[in-house]
Amino acid sequence: MADVTTEKVHVLIIGSGPAGYTAAIYASRANLKPVLYQGIQPGGQLTITTEVENYPGYANGIQGPEMMVDFEKQAHRMGADIRYGLATKVDFTSQPYKVQIDEEKWIEADSVIIATGASAKWLGLESEQRLNGYGVSACAVCDGFFFRGKEVAIVGAGDTAAEEALYLSKLCTTVHMFIRRDAMRASKVMQDRVINTPNIKMYWNTDTEEIIGDNKVTAVKIKNNKTGVSQEIPVNGFFVAIGHQPNSDIFKGWLDMDEAGYLKTIPGTSKTNVEGVFASGDVQDKIYRQAVTAAGSGCMAALDAERYLSAKGM
Numbered sequence: 001m002a003d004v005t006t007e008k009v010h011v012l013i014i015g016s017g018p019a020g021y022t023a024a025i026y027a028s029r030a031n032l033k034p035v036l037y038q039g040i041q042p043g044g045q046l047t048i049t050t051e052v053e054n055y056p057g058y059a060n061g062i063q064g065p066e067m068m069v070d071f072e073k074q075a076h077r078m079g080a081d082i083r084y085g086l087a088t089k090v091d092f093t094s095q096p097y098k099v100q101i102d103e104e105k106w107i108e109a110d111s112v113i114i115a116t117g118a119s120a121k122w123l124g125l126e127s128e129q130r131l132n133g134y135g136v137s138a139c140a141v142c143d144g145f146f147f148r149g150k151e152v153a154i155v156g157a158g159d160t161a162a163e164e165a166l167y168l169s170k171l172c173t174t175v176h177m178f179i180r181r182d183a184m185r186a187s188k189v190m191q192d193r194v195i196n197t198p199n200i201k202m203y204w205n206t207d208t209e210e211i212i213g214d215n216k217v218t219a220v221k222i223k224n225n226k227t228g229v230s231q232e233i234p235v236n237g238f239f240v241a242i243g244h245q246p247n248s249d250i251f252k253g254w255l256d257m258d259e260a261g262y263l264k265t266i267p268g269t270s271k272t273n274v275e276g277v278f279a280s281g282d283v284q285d286k287i288y289r290q291a292v293t294a295a296g297s298g299c300m301a302a303l304d305a306e307r308y309l310s311a312k313g314m
């Protein structure tokens with residue numbers, strides 16, 4: 001590791017969603033002089049949503065991208081050193097921990113806070129991408145409210161899809177649920193709930209072919225993959241719930257993670273299996289995945305880092 005490309009920092013934060021920026025606000029105020037690298041999508045998943053109405057403090061709601069600018073400004077005002085750059089490799093063998101940025105420079109840090117988030121999986125249709133934020137969403141809790149009293153569709157068959165379909169069934173007139181096989185992956189109890197909800201209409205062996213609409217979703221075209229029969233269903237919203245991918249690849253072999261790649265933390269803390277390395281936000285949370293819970297866990301990570309560093313006299 002050449003010295004010219006190495007920089008030593010006290011606390012390094014990787015990621016710029018609600019978890020990363022909140023960690024930066026708390027760490028700055030504790031005088032830990034955090035350096036935050038924003039990653040490939042500064043602001044994280046909220047920058048690809050539209051209106052956010054469930055983040056406390058914004059009485060009139062706010063656009064997701066605008067909210068993340070507010071988070072960044074607040075972290076900056078508290079003194080965080082916020083930089084462009086993507087963490088590409090880590091070496092947690094010994095203190096100080098090493099994190100490579102943009103495959104070039106190495107940062108050495110006394111403590112590392114990971115807030116790299118997760119990315120929703122998408123079907124990969126052109127129409128899905130084009131109408132994202134205009135009726136297409138990967139988060140029913142975030143966007144279901146906009147479809148009150150309307151008809152929507154959801155694709156997916158795991159626990160997330162089941163939970164989101166149930167959530168939508170309380171707001172919408174009908175929820176059309178597309179399942180690609182003849183069975184659901186969701187837990188039995190969730191399957192039973194979905195199947196027994198009168199306004200959730202199940203479509204088995206069903207593939208989504210296209211989401212229809214110019215500036216907003218108006219219908220969805222589906223095809224039964226057993227019979228080959230296609231049909232169009234008029235809907236106002238289309239929810240994708242086919243899983244998330246935690247952004248944890250670079251930590252493989254260093255940090256404990258579950259089979260899906262979510263980082264494991266000691267319950268009730270943000271501590272990973274490497275002391276001084278903390279995880280917060282969606283990279284370690286497959287259950288709640290909300291901006292407010294991510295922000296809360298970013299706060300926990302900064303407080304855990306502060307306590308760790310002070311116990312070590314660093």
Ligand code: NDP
Pocket residue numbers: 122123155156157158159160161163179180181184185186241242243244286287
């Ligand atoms: P999962 O990976 O469990 O399920 C994804 C679902 O999407 C599967 O049913 C899969 O179908 C389907 N799918 C994947 N790709 C496509 C595609 N291209 N087209 C159509 N369907 C597709 O993800 P979840 O997000 O549901 O859950 C992740 C983990 O989190 C699980 O372990 C789950 O149990 C857990 N979880 C727990 C909750 C709770 O306890 N309250 C709440 C939410 C999640 P197929 O079955 O055919 O592969």
